[in-house]
Amino acid sequence: MGTGSVGQTLASKLKSLSHQVMMGTRNVAEKLADKAKDHYGNQPFAEWYKDNGEINLGTFAEAAAFGELVINATQGVNSVNALRQAGPKNLSGKILIDIANPLDFSKGMPPSLAPELSNTHSLAEEIQKTFPEVKVIKTLNTMWAGLMVNPDMIYNGDHSNFICGNDAGAKEKVKSLLKEFGWKSENILDLGDISSARGTEAILPVWLRIMGTKQTAAFNFKVVS
Amino acid sequence: MGTGSVGQTLASKLKSLSHQVMMGTRNVAEKLADKAKDHYGNQPFAEWYKDNGEINLGTFAEAAAFGELVINATQGVNSVNALRQAGPKNLSGKILIDIANPLDFSKGMPPSLAPELSNTHSLAEEIQKTFPEVKVIKTLNTMWAGLMVNPDMIYNGDHSNFICGNDAGAKEKVKSLLKEFGWKSENILDLGDISSARGTEAILPVWLRIMGTKQTAAFNFKVVS
Numbered sequence: 001m002g003t004g005s006v007g008q009t010l011a012s013k014l015k016s017l018s019h020q021v022m023m024g025t026r027n028v029a030e031k032l033a034d035k036a037k038d039h040y041g042n043q044p045f046a047e048w049y050k051d052n053g054e055i056n057l058g059t060f061a062e063a064a065a066f067g068e069l070v071i072n073a074t075q076g077v078n079s080v081n082a083l084r085q086a087g088p089k090n091l092s093g094k095i096l097i098d099i100a101n102p103l104d105f106s107k108g109m110p111p112s113l114a115p116e117l118s119n120t121h122s123l124a125e126e127i128q129k130t131f132p133e134v135k136v137i138k139t140l141n142t143m144w145a146g147l148m149v150n151p152d153m154i155y156n157g158d159h160s161n162f163i164c165g166n167d168a169g170a171k172e173k174v175k176s177l178l179k180e181f182g183w184k185s186e187n188i189l190d191l192g193d194i195s196s197a198r199g200t201e202a203i204l205p206v207w208l209r210i211m212g213t214k215q216t217a218a219f220n221f222k223v224v225s
Numbered sequence: 226m227g228t229g230s231v232g233q234t235l236a237s238k239l240k241s242l243s244h245q246v247m248m249g250t251r252n253v254a255e256k257l258a259d260k261a262k263d264h265y266g267n268q269p270f271a272e273w274y275k276d277n278g279e280i281n282l283g284t285f286a287e288a289a290a291f292g293e294l295v296i297n298a299t300q301g302v303n304s305v306n307a308l309r310q311a312g313p314k315n316l317s318g319k320i321l322i323d324i325a326n327p328l329d330f331s332k333g334m335p336p337s338l339a340p341e342l343s344n345t346h347s348l349a350e351e352i353q354k355t356f357p358e359v360k361v362i363k364t365l366n367t368m369w370a371g372l373m374v375n376p377d378m379i380y381n382g383d384h385s386n387f388i389c390g391n392d393a394g395a396k397e398k399v400k401s402l403l404k405e406f407g408w409k410s411e412n413i414l415d416l417g418d419i420s421s422a423r424g425t426e427a428i429l430p431v432w433l434r435i436m437g438t439k440q441t442a443a444f445n446f447k448v449v450s
Contacts (some may be wrong), residue, residue, distance in 0.1 A: 155449040199431030206424030219450035224380035
């Protein structure tokens with residue numbers, strides 16, 4: 001779900017691992033007609049899509065129906081709406097990996113967190129509450145997309161990725177996928193149920209400040225003890 | 226400012242480094258008469274104080290007047306009140322190291338952040354706004370007190386401590402003190418002005434979840450790239 005640079009990075013990686021991929025968007029025709037660069041200056045989606053011929057594009061509903069496993073890479077404040085378009089029936093019983101963050105750009109830069117989706121709540125919990133038949137797993141949301149699918153890019157891959165969710169079996173399946181991405185078991189920290197996403201989503205504010213200081217997104221946190 | 230376990234840890238370390246230390250509290254007589262253990266089960270302050278003869282105890286105002294440098298180790302949601310009792314005149318022109326976090330225990334465990342002091346604001350900014358003549362430096366608030374003053378306790382001391390504040394000279398003086406505590410320059414990450422404390426205070430929610438999972442507070446984050 002989502003066609004931005006994060007969705008593109010995940011889709012490319014999944015394809016390279018020989019998974020079948022359908023990306024979901026609100027309106028397929030509009031998305032392919034949009035020739036504007038995104039606000040980070042990345043190439044228009046249509047160009048990227050042409051260069052990545054084996055990746056399919058569908059509506060949110062089509063992609064949700066297609067997927068055995070669904071990844072939410074939409075903008076956090078719009079995620080629940082996007083998933084409503086995907087449809088509860090198409091999502092029911094499936095694992096949804098939520099890598100989005102509820103960033104609020106309306107109060108200046110760097111963005112803050114949407115008040116209604118933070119502190120005593122979280123985006124992941126809101127998704128789980130709205131779609132009780134979905135197995136929501138929060139992971140990978142605390143880092144740049146490049147590192148999500150290629151942790152070895154820095155520090156020999158020895159840095160931390162958190163995982164939160166209510167369903168133990170779903171967590172194990174997601175951990176398998178994370179290992180395909182290059183994550184070592186000992187670097188995947190299980191923080192417990194989906195309410196732990198309150199903590200991992202709240203990393204974004206300091207992540208953004210560190211990125212501003214270091215002028216690169218190619219960093220991560222390693223929990224050491 | 227503050228006589229809890231964090232204040233005690235800082236006071237002991239400063240004393241061991243041959244600094245003169247006065248701890249500040251609301252009411253000296255009441256504090257010395259209080260024979261209750263704190264809610265972590267630590268010994269009553271009066272016992273600790275008796276065992277640490279060279280550390281002085283005064284009111285917030287006396288301690289603020291005494292100090293060349295002031296450390297805020299009060300409970301975050303009460304810090305502005307405590308500092309008002311310390312008195313703007315006693316604090317004026319001084320460096321205030323703010324190591325507190327605005328934890329809100331009123332909405333269940335683990336605590337959340339006080340809404341009025343988080344996300345688009347922070348405790349450190351509120352202190353700086355309330356006391357414009359004070360040089361507020363936020364640091365050390367993202368870890369257990371034992372590590373603040375003894376980073377070598379884990380991972381050869383190679384983990385990260387953030388520093389935020391508006392006054393470059395004050396930052397340098399605080400960095401010198403951090404080096405006395407054992408912090409290496411390369412592990413002190415300057416995130417910019419005091420508004421960066423919005424990021425570092427927001428680490429607490431995930432810190433608390435990790436502590437709950439690991440069942441120890443002797444861990445920290447290392448920013449790797």
